[in-house]
Amino acid sequence: MNVHVVPTPATAADSIRHDWTREEAQAIHDLPFNDLLFRAATVQRRHFDPNKIQLARLLSIKTGGCAEDCGYCSQSAHHASGTGLKASKLMEVERVLSEARKAKAQGATRYCMGAAWRSPKNRDMASVVAMVEGVKAMGMETCMTLGMLSDDDVLKLKDAGLDYYNHNIDTSERYYASIIKTRTFADRLDTLSRVRDAGIKVCSGGIVGLGETIEDRVDMLVTLANLPEHPESVPINMLIAIAGTPLEDQKKVDPIAFVRIIALARIMMPTSYVRLSAGRTEMSDEMQAMCFFAGANSIFCGETLLTADNPGEDKDQVLFAKLGMTPEALEGGTDTEAGDETTATERTSCGCAGPSAEAASSCMTATSAR
Numbered sequence: 075m076n077v078h079v080v081p082t083p084a085t086a087a088d089s090i091r092h093d094w095t096r097e098e099a100q101a102i103h104d105l106p107f108n109d110l111l112f113r114a115a116t117v118q119r120r121h122f123d124p125n126k127i128q129l130a131r132l133l134s135i136k137t138g139g140c141a142e143d144c145g146y147c148s149q150s151a152h153h154a155s156g157t158g159l160k161a162s163k164l165m166e167v168e169r170v171l172s173e174a175r176k177a178k179a180q181g182a183t184r185y186c187m188g189a190a191w192r193s194p195k196n197r198d199m200a201s202v203v204a205m206v207e208g209v210k211a212m213g214m215e216t217c218m219t220l221g222m223l224s225d226d227d228v229l230k231l232k233d234a235g236l237d238y239y240n241h242n243i244d245t246s247e248r249y250y251a252s253i254i255k256t257r258t259f260a261d262r263l264d265t266l267s268r269v270r271d272a273g274i275k276v277c278s279g280g281i282v283g284l285g286e287t288i289e290d291r292v293d294m295l296v297t298l299a300n301l302p303e304h305p306e307s308v309p310i311n312m313l314i315a316i317a318g319t320p321l322e323d324q325k326k327v328d329p330i331a332f333v334r335i336i337a338l339a340r341i342m343m344p345t346s347y348v349r350l351s352a353g354r355t356e357m358s359d360e361m362q363a364m365c366f367f368a369g370a371n372s373i374f375c376g377e378t379l380l381t382a383d384n385p386g387e388d389k390d391q392v393l394f395a396k397l398g399m400t401p402e403a404l405e406g407g408t409d410t411e412a413g414d415e416t417t418a419t420e421r422t423s424c425g426c427a428g429p430s431a432e433a434a435s436s437c438m439t440a441t442s443a444r
């Protein structure tokens with residue numbers, strides 16, 4: 075029997091809005107779970123193929139020793155005595171490009187690079203720019219996460235051809251100072267606005283499980299959805315409580331509560347990629363499947379997210395096969411563009427070369443808070 079998918083009708087929530095009130099967001103969040111999921115899945119189907127998933131990958135180009143004090147982060151110099159993580163220097167440009175070349179050969183078209191900085195120093199910008207230019211010259215899209223940026227930094231990155239900048243708002247404005255004291259919520263929004271004004275695409279989300287209230291989670295999404303433009307990517311992380319950080323004893327997030335946040339993000343930002351980011355190792359297949367049904371359509375792949383574990387690509391592929399999901403076609407490319415030696419199996423992975431040994435000992439933060 076042939077089964078035809080009937081397009082679902084538009085709903086009131088299925089418009090691009092930037093004027094959400096916290097009350098209406100909270101009311102959607104609090105819907106009976108089945109109604110919430112149905113609504114989120116309906117919105118998703120209007121804008122995306124629900125059986126396709128975007129795969130992203132990170133390379134840590136500079137690990138540890140960060141001057142910020144984010145309570146969840148192993149890369150903070152403030153927590154180094156507890157975590158034992160040593161700071162590394164900025165990776166050499168040629169080494170980054172060599173990793174990127176391998177990624178390209180395996181089919182990657184987007185390459186994400188993260189550095190554990192409060193903000194980049196002038197002396198580092200030349201290398202960072204060379205990395206962006208070098209990766210762009212290979213024909214891949216670039217994404218960077220480097221902390222707060224000045225106008226000058228943004229211009230340099232834009233001129234180098236940077237496509238995306240990741241800068242998460244972490245949590246609500248109200249709860250922010252309970253987690254981070256070395257910068258303010260407004261600092262985050264300033265950098266996001268500089269990046270957007272320069273014409274660089276925005277990747278920005280937050281973390282669930284920092285000890286925040288449900289209201290804080292909703293407010294975080296209201297802030298993102300009420301930006302002048304929605305972030306093109308919205309990573310939603312589930313806290314990985316890292317030993318030696320101030321949040322090492324945080325309670326695990328209730329899976330249903332987490333899925334509600336994914337669904338709300340999907341409904342409020344219908345055309346954004348909602349990325350299931352850090353914390354997937356703690357999620358069952360069933361929980362991830364529910365997140366995908368609720369509107370998550372992007373993941374980080376690979377066995378580490380900087381320092382934190384992540385399900386390997388094999389495990390992901392088994393899950394995708396069970397769910398009948400396939401990686402999204404590479405933007406502007408074809409399945410065979412990646413290179414003659416690339417096998418079909420490799421092309422179904424994220425195609426990235428994987429983190430270096432240094433990056434593998436880094437942290438989850440490029441996916442959670444940068």
Ligand code: SF4
Pocket residue numbers: 140141142143144147148149150151189190191192221439440443444
């Ligand atoms: S989350 Fe980012 S900014 Fe915060 S301490 Fe870690 S590396 Fe630094």
